[in-house]
Amino acid sequence: MVTVQKAKKLKGEIVIPPDKSISHRSAMLGLLSGGKMEIRNFSAGQDCKNTLEIVKKLGAKAEFKSEKLILLDSSDAFRDVDGQITLDCGNSGTSMRLFSGLLAPKIGKFELLGDQSLSKRPMKRIIEPLQSMGAIIEHNDYKAPLKITGNELNAINYESKIASAQVKSCILLAGLGTEGITSFSEPYISRDHTERMLKYMGAGIICEGTTTRVAKSRPEPKNITICGDISSAAFFLAAGAIVPDSDIIIKNTGLNPTRTGIIDILQKMGANLEILDERTDCGEDVGDIRIKSSSLKGTTIEGAIIPRLIDEIPVIAAIAAVAEGETVIKDASDLRNKEADRISCLVSELKKLGADIEETADGMIIRGQKSLQGGAEVECYHDHRLAMSLYVAGLMCEKSVKINEFQWVDISFPEFLPLMTSIAVF
Ligand code: S3P
Numbered sequence: 001m002v003t004v005q006k007a008k009k010l011k012g013e014i015v016i017p018p019d020k021s022i023s024h025r026s027a028m029l030g031l032l033s034g035g036k037m038e039i040r041n042f043s044a045g046q047d048c049k050n051t052l053e054i055v056k057k058l059g060a061k062a063e064f065k066s067e068k069l070i071l072l073d074s075s076d077a078f079r080d081v082d083g084q085i086t087l088d089c090g091n092s093g094t095s096m097r098l099f100s101g102l103l104a105p106k107i108g109k110f111e112l113l114g115d116q117s118l119s120k121r122p123m124k125r126i127i128e129p130l131q132s133m134g135a136i137i138e139h140n141d142y143k144a145p146l147k148i149t150g151n152e153l154n155a156i157n158y159e160s161k162i163a164s165a166q167v168k169s170c171i172l173l174a175g176l177g178t179e180g181i182t183s184f185s186e187p188y189i190s191r192d193h194t195e196r197m198l199k200y201m202g203a204g205i206i207c208e209g210t211t212t213r214v215a216k217s218r219p220e221p222k223n224i225t226i227c228g229d230i231s232s233a234a235f236f237l238a239a240g241a242i243v244p245d246s247d248i249i250i251k252n253t254g255l256n257p258t259r260t261g262i263i264d265i266l267q268k269m270g271a272n273l274e275i276l277d278e279r280t281d282c283g284e285d286v287g288d289i290r291i292k293s294s295s296l297k298g299t300t301i302e303g304a305i306i307p308r309l310i311d312e313i314p315v316i317a318a319i320a321a322v323a324e325g326e327t328v329i330k331d332a333s334d335l336r337n338k339e340a341d342r343i344s345c346l347v348s349e350l351k352k353l354g355a356d357i358e359e360t361a362d363g364m365i366i367r368g369q370k371s372l373q374g375g376a377e378v379e380c381y382h383d384h385r386l387a388m389s390l391y392v393a394g395l396m397c398e399k400s401v402k403i404n405e406f407q408w409v410d411i412s413f414p415e416f417l418p419l420m421t422s423i424a425v426f
Helices: 020-031 044-059 093-103 124-132 167-178 194-198 228-243 261-268 302-319 333-337 341-353 382-393 405-410 416-423
Strands: 002-004 009-015 036-040 061-066 071-072 085-087 109-113 137-138 145-151 157-158 181-185 205-208 210-215 246-256 272-281 284-292 325-327 357-361 363-367 373-374 398-401 402-404
Touching: 002 382, 009 228, 009 416, 020 036, 020 044, 020 071, 020 093, 020 167, 020 194, 044 061, 044 085, 044 093, 044 405, 061 382, 085 302, 093 109, 093 124, 093 145, 093 167, 109 382, 124 137, 124 167, 145 167, 167 181, 167 194, 167 210, 194 205, 194 382, 228 246, 228 261, 228 272, 228 284, 228 302, 228 416, 261 272, 261 302, 302 325, 325 357, 333 341, 341 357, 341 382, 382 402, 382 405, 382 416, 405 416
Parallel strands: 009 246, 085 109, 157 181, 373 398
Antiparallel strands: 002 402, 036 071, 061 071, 109 145, 137 145, 181 210, 205 210, 246 284, 272 284, 325 363, 357 363
């Protein structure tokens, strides 16, 4: 349990820890490369550790040269895969969905397991398209555990009804191991880290708007440096925007436009935000962000921007509770399928802190107030992003807030508390 109290201000500079989505993909594409490469700045979150363990179980060697530098050697990957291999994805939806695509065209039998939360999350979104490629998958009513028997697949043109980078990446990874051209279209663009990394590693991939095509190909091993995670930066951006007298610089943040919905929305709400030192690194856009507090206004969040800020909606809702006017979030029903039902859980916990917030089928309506009373104990429902969003809400509460099972932040961001307390003045 962690107790958080009202902050007077946030001041200082932090370096944001490595991007989770890019970390997963670096290990997976490194595995497929069949060669040696260095991965610098790999996430310390438990989800990414699970991916690295799976890559090792599939025959790659991963040696930590230093705390932040992994030497990945996949020369012997998949060589001794016989019998059934059990692969534990823990809490990580990205591991389960992406490995399903990666493994479906490989020789071998693979069982993908998840923890209690992951075993309840929908897998039909990947099972159906993979089966239409000819994949052999046993499942528990479209939920984990998934038993995959590798098989020769056929290429498909798949039009996804949802904008999901996990579904897209699953099909693209399956397509890499399949003769012909596999094509994937989505209604709006979702995060494109897989596509960018495949281009960076010289695989056969073409992107045109919301359609991506891959050919059977092997990514070349290439050293990768992973930038900071904008989804982790989001908690500091939100807190910096709303806690009075704040002025912080967040260094080395990923600024891939498929992830920067949080910046667009903060600016629309009136945040005082500046991007410094924009650059590209290993195919990704990177920069530093300076944010100072200002008075925020409510806004509407809907449509194409949703996949660009899907993970940031809980913390946006937290600050909207003290912004002027109403914030309406729509088209976000997939939030109910995350590590927890992020709509109903967030609404119930922010209400305990005094927020005027209402649940809708595909989002929420928040009527901003001058302050939040706090003085309550809240639950994070085993969900790392709910835990950190409630912490940010706690920074704005009149009375201190207790957050139970706060250790769930370790799933993505074990550095959260030390970083926050290094810049917060209470
Ligand atoms: C992710 C994609 C998103 C996001 C998740 C990570 C990824 O999920 O919510 O935290 O790395 O591809 P969906 O693609 O299911 O929206």
